[in-house]
Amino acid sequence: MGKAEGYHHGNLRRAVLDAALSAIEESGPSGWSLRELARRAGVSHAAPAHHFGDKTGVLTAVAAEGFELFADCLERSAGDPYGSGVAYVRFAVDHRPYFEVMFRPELYRADDPEMAAARERAGAVLATSARKLSPGEGSDRATTLAAWSLAHGFASLWLNGALPESREGGDVEELAREVLRLVFARPDQPSE
């Protein structure tokens, strides 16, 4: 992004971020050390701190990248009526390490400019998508909040293994679509 991509000894920034993503996938957003990232990335143990300062710095970069990817995913799903809700859940499942960081601002520096810009872009896309779900009823704010809560809750429960369906290897997209349709189908819309 901001900095040049090719450094002294390969692309350290990218290598450390990828190491962080795989570490988060295995052990959650705080179940690893900077030294472990260095080991995974094949660099000296001091390199991650040299680049990112500390764990919070790494997580801030992960969140920023995550919000960009997330906005892309939501934009691509614009056609389908329940598409953005399904896309939200798909993003969480397909990009779990990002998702586990993004919506927990206490993990990273919420005032980082690059991260804030990406988050605002994603928020705007999310609000636009939600507004289409229930055009007549309730306030925009409440509708957005309801759609967001539903998608977020479903995704969280699925990822945490709290749903029997996820432990039994069910199809996340199909189930998400069924739940979204049940909640947001309105008499004036075709139910199928």
Next chain:
Amino acid sequence: MGKAEGYHHGNLRRAVLDAALSAIEESGPSGWSLRELARRAGVSHAAPAHHFGDKTGVLTAVAAEGFELFADCLERSAGDPYGSGVAYVRFAVDHRPYFEVMFRPELYRADDPEMAAARERAGAVLATSARKLSPGEGSDRATTLAAWSLAHGFASLWLNGALPESREGGDVEELAREVLRLVFARPDQPSE
């Protein structure tokens, strides 16, 4: 529970659990060590391990206690139509450390018998409450899942500080009720 409550030097089990709850409140479900619990509880550094084995043992006990409290809260809310949804959110906010552990089975021993019994009791109460929300439409399973996802997502977003309303000190119960009413109000029910 199973063991006698008064031990050699006071009630160590309770003291360690309370220390764990306050540590989770401050630093999340894994941001502390057994030695820190010992310090908080005012006991020797080896005592928590002596009682609970390891951190997973402590978290298993926290989850078991949490599911019992949670089932109590849901049962107490039975009258009000959106009461169980509101109670879910209230529980999350008022008993945050429990909530942060309970729905993340990878944090604790999911096969612990005491924990499993408490979790099943809570699950049964939750399913009964959800069934009342939307008696005619959709499968029971999908309705339960929708209500659960909505309440869980709203509570998670609120606790994580992802909602502007929570950072600005809004009233969580009022907002939760508005969202629940928007989603689950049906033509044949009074909307107010």
Next chain:
DNA sequence: TGTACATCAGTGAACGCGCGTTCACTGATGTAC
């Protein structure tokens, strides 16, 4: 084109610290007689 120098990304040895674990122990409680 060639040389000399400044920059700075990344290195690696060394540090002090908190961690989980081990293990011989202490001392209050409960039971036998």
Next chain:
DNA sequence: TGTACATCAGTGAACGCGCGTTCACTGATGTAC
């Protein structure tokens, strides 16, 4: 009621380990001349 003994919850010193941090360094890249 009183004494002797077994139990075992909880102690505290000692251990080896991985951590973040510091700091003098190395060596590739970019610029000046």
